[in-house]
Amino acid sequence: MTLTISAVEGLPELREGDDLARMIAERADLLDGDVLVVAQKAISKIEGRIVRLDGRKKVDVILGEAKSVVRRRNDLIIAETKHGFVCASAGVDNSNTPGDGWIVLLPEDPDASAARIRSALAERFGVAPAVIVSDSFGRAWRQGTTDVAIGVAGMRPLLDLRGTRDARGYELASTVIAVADELAGAAELVMGKADGIPAAIVRGFAVPEGEGSARDVVMPPERDRFP
Amino acid sequence: MTLTISAVEGLPELREGDDLARMIAERADLLDGDVLVVAQKAISKIEGRIVRLDGRKKVDVILGEAKSVVRRRNDLIIAETKHGFVCASAGVDNSNTPGDGWIVLLPEDPDASAARIRSALAERFGVAPAVIVSDSFGRAWRQGTTDVAIGVAGMRPLLDLRGTRDARGYELASTVIAVADELAGAAELVMGKADGIPAAIVRGFAVPEGEGSARDVVMPPERDRFP
Numbered sequence: 001m002t003l004t005i006s007a008v009e010g011l012p013e014l015r016e017g018d019d020l021a022r023m024i025a026e027r028a029d030l031l032d033g034d035v036l037v038v039a040q041k042a043i044s045k046i047e048g049r050i051v052r053l054d055g056r057k058k059v060d061v062i063l064g065e066a067k068s069v070v071r072r073r074n075d076l077i078i079a080e081t082k083h084g085f086v087c088a089s090a091g092v093d094n095s096n097t098p099g100d101g102w103i104v105l106l107p108e109d110p111d112a113s114a115a116r117i118r119s120a121l122a123e124r125f126g127v128a129p130a131v132i133v134s135d136s137f138g139r140a141w142r143q144g145t146t147d148v149a150i151g152v153a154g155m156r157p158l159l160d161l162r163g164t165r166d167a168r169g170y171e172l173a174s175t176v177i178a179v180a181d182e183l184a185g186a187a188e189l190v191m192g193k194a195d196g197i198p199a200a201i202v203r204g205f206a207v208p209e210g211e212g213s214a215r216d217v218v219m220p221p222e223r224d225r226f227p
Numbered sequence: 228m229t230l231t232i233s234a235v236e237g238l239p240e241l242r243e244g245d246d247l248a249r250m251i252a253e254r255a256d257l258l259d260g261d262v263l264v265v266a267q268k269a270i271s272k273i274e275g276r277i278v279r280l281d282g283r284k285k286v287d288v289i290l291g292e293a294k295s296v297v298r299r300r301n302d303l304i305i306a307e308t309k310h311g312f313v314c315a316s317a318g319v320d321n322s323n324t325p326g327d328g329w330i331v332l333l334p335e336d337p338d339a340s341a342a343r344i345r346s347a348l349a350e351r352f353g354v355a356p357a358v359i360v361s362d363s364f365g366r367a368w369r370q371g372t373t374d375v376a377i378g379v380a381g382m383r384p385l386l387d388l389r390g391t392r393d394a395r396g397y398e399l400a401s402t403v404i405a406v407a408d409e410l411a412g413a414a415e416l417v418m419g420k421a422d423g424i425p426a427a428i429v430r431g432f433a434v435p436e437g438e439g440s441a442r443d444v445v446m447p448p449e450r451d452r453f454p
Contacts, residue, residue: 001233001234001236001417001424002231003231003233003413004229005229005231006230007228007229085368086369095402136402136404139366139367140313140367141312141367141451142375142405142444142445142446143403143405143444143445143446144403144404144406144408144444145402145403145404145405146405146408146409147409148369158370159371175322175363176370177415178366178370178371179371179416182373182413182416185373185408185413186230186412186416188409189409189413190228190229216370217369217370217371218368218369219369224368
């Protein structure tokens with residue numbers, strides 16, 4: 001089994017209202033069964049989620065985007081976003097903006113963003129890959145970020161192997177694999193952070209079929225073993 | 228930029244003392260610059276880290292492998308391993324064992340395990356890929372496991388972009404990417420959990436050069452923003 005992960009290169013700087021599905025379809029040879037991973041920042045740009053601070057403090061924007069604050073230490077805020085994701089600064093970022101005084105917010109509904117890209121590709125270009133919107137999250141106990149899925153369309157984000165058996169016939173205890181997060185992380189390896197590559201295509205992976213939501217990956221608080 | 232991720236297929240069930248470097252070299256067309264990802268369970272098997280419970284309770288084995296217990300709720304234990312990794316059951320697992328009453332422990336020193344595979348490949352087969360030993364870890368706030376690096380050789384596990392600039396010339400604030408974890412997760416997508424595929428090869432990724440340790444990914448407690 002071999003996967004390929006290809007960067008979608010040559011896109012111009014994105015602006016609000018850009019037809020990202022067309023821009024990707026013109027530059028990439030998409031096939032059904034592919035997984036198209038699009039960086040959150042690209043989605044936020046085309047959806048007008050890059051905004052001016054206009055005198056507001058960044059911390060107030062972060063608190064406005066947060067449903068709750070999970071941890072706070074000096075200027076570091078770990079917050080639960082309105083979508084339920086727990087991440088630094090409630091996903092508010094000030095890199096890759098048009099300049100000082102601008103700030104990037106997460107898409108309002110990243111699943112819907114993924115679904116719009118998917119249906120635009122299906123309706124106008126005749127190809128319906130699974131779509132993942134990815135973002136870089138920090139982790140408890142480990143340094144560095146890895147990209148994870150904050151929106152999905154055309155797939156379920158979790159592969160549930162409970163009840164299946166290992167190579168020797170023994171039942172796997174309770175194995176649920178966050179494949180959408182692994183796909184997002186794999187795509188990050190070709191997208192980089194500073195290269196202006198907002199999308200990548202994973203070919204050869206059989207995604208868990210069905211219509212899921214990235215919110216399926218959010219741990220219900222009562223089941224969380226960690227915090 | 229395109230990466231390929233290929234499963235190393237056709238390996239027999241592994242036993243203590245097996246020459247895993249040879250078994251992989253005979254089945255895979257490795258090149259310098261590749262990243263060879265080997266599942267922890269394969270390493271534990273060849274290193275004799277599959278042991279009989281011999282009347283001990285699993286919980287006592289877990290506590291014996293732990294440096295400290297981070298969270299405990301009923302039979303779920305999140306523990307810090309002797310290496311510094313925080314994970315469920317201190318990495319102790321009872322799937323993919325020879326049968327009931329057996330249990331798999333993490334390698335004593337997964338960096339050294341990775342280095343042994345790398346030098347065996349270099350000395351006897353003339354090829355020196357970077358090597359990652361991977362394991363499936365749960366995460367705070369998110370469901371499902373993703374594979375991460377618990378041992379590395381021939382690379383640094385973190386890509387440090389601090390001080391570099393984005394496509395518009397603005398300095399990236401504090402971006403450190405855990406590429407070894409993303410590589411491990413990408414490899415998991417072709418290895419699966421129940422297929423008897425203990426290794427995968429990632430080709431086309433420029434790893435951060437140097438000699439690192441998977442312990443570099445462990446967050447120093449005083450810097451941890453999450454727990």
